Amino acid sequence: MNRVALITGASRGIGRGIALALARLGHDLVLNYAGRADAAAETAGACRETARAAGHQIRAEPCQADISRAEDRQRLLDFARSNFGRLDLLVNNAGVAPSLRADILEATEESFDRVLAINLKGPYFLTQAAARWMIEQVQSAPPEQPRPKIVIISSISAYTASVNRGDYCLSKAALSMMTRLFAVRLADHGIGVYEIRPGVIATDMTAAVREKYDKLIADGLTPIRRWGTPEDIGRAVAAIAQDLFPFSTGEVFNVDGGFHLHRL
Ligand code: NAP
Numbered sequence: 001m002n003r004v005a006l007i008t009g010a011s012r013g014i015g016r017g018i019a020l021a022l023a024r025l026g027h028d029l030v031l032n033y034a035g036r037a038d039a040a041a042e043t044a045g046a047c048r049e050t051a052r053a054a055g056h057q058i059r060a061e062p063c064q065a066d067i068s069r070a071e072d073r074q075r076l077l078d079f080a081r082s083n084f085g086r087l088d089l090l091v092n093n094a095g096v097a098p099s100l101r102a103d104i105l106e107a108t109e110e111s112f113d114r115v116l117a118i119n120l121k122g123p124y125f126l127t128q129a130a131a132r133w134m135i136e137q138v139q140s141a142p143p144e145q146p147r148p149k150i151v152i153i154s155s156i157s158a159y160t161a162s163v164n165r166g167d168y169c170l171s172k173a174a175l176s177m178m179t180r181l182f183a184v185r186l187a188d189h190g191i192g193v194y195e196i197r198p199g200v201i202a203t204d205m206t207a208a209v210r211e212k213y214d215k216l217i218a219d220g221l222t223p224i225r226r227w228g229t230p231e232d233i234g235r236a237v238a239a240i241a242q243d244l245f246p247f248s249t250g251e252v253f254n255v256d257g258g259f260h261l262h263r264l
Pocket residue numbers: 008009010011012013014015032033034035036037039065066067068093094095096097118153154155156197198199200201202203204205206
């Protein structure tokens with residue numbers, strides 16, 4: 001039986017990279033998206049094809065749901081339960097940048113509410129509901145069965161102050177605490193919780209600032225002088241999915257070209 005992974009924001013960018021990496025491992029996939037049904041369908045097809053090329057037969061099903069809405073989160077989990085019956089990996093990836101990069105002396109409550117609802121409230125309550133399901137699953141599974149896992153995609157913005165997107169930075173800093181909270185709470189159930197902090201990754205989210213970052217990277221922003229790719233993040237999630245870190249939980253994986261290293 002294939003393992004089952006649910007990835008939020010899987011239609012494009014980093015979520016798509018994660019989906020492809022898990023397809024390569026032979027996971028069945030629930031591919032959540034917000035509005036881009038076309039992109040989600042394309043990703044689902046690419047996942048099936050990638051799995052086939054790696055010798056696996058998988059199911060990859062898109063599911064529309066706005067993770068900031070309680071009823072959508074419930075519908076997403078109901079979809080996973082009724083179509084796949086189990087959940088081995090939840091990847092909280094969906095997230096948005098503020099619609100407008102505004103200085104923290106000017107930024108609006110409207111932007112704050114939107115960004116925090118999608119980037120923090122959504123993953124927090126989705127994880128809560130998924131964790132309850134995973135606990136049920138663990139309690140009825142034989143002890144040798146691999147335990148479910150939860151991955152949280154935060155950002156270097158969890159600890160880097162960008163005063164033109166304070167709401168985004170706050171949401172990502174809070175995801176770091178969320179990782180620790182759920183890691184502690186779920187450890188007795190054998191459910192590992194991990195945070196991945198991507199650096200500057202080439203996706204639609206960073207398309208508007210591509211030239212700015214091209215220059216910063218060329219000037220040495222990161223010790224590894226290149227853009228990160230969705231595949232870089234996919235590889236990190238795949239490592240976690242393969243049970244390679246059984247004595248680690250609440251761990252932070254920096255996938256950032258070394259951005260986090262202080263230098264002198
Ligand atoms: P992206 O290219 O803009 O893709 C965003 C994905 O999230 C899309 O699949 C989108 O679905 C989905 N989404 C947006 N709002 C949603 C909602 N309310 N409910 C469900 N899904 C929603 O972004 P990305 O660059 O891949 O970023 C993915 C994650 O990595 C985010 O959490 C982001 O903060 C984080 N991150 C990105 C970078 C970077 O440099 N790119 C760096 C650090 C961290 P639709 O296609 O339907 O719109």
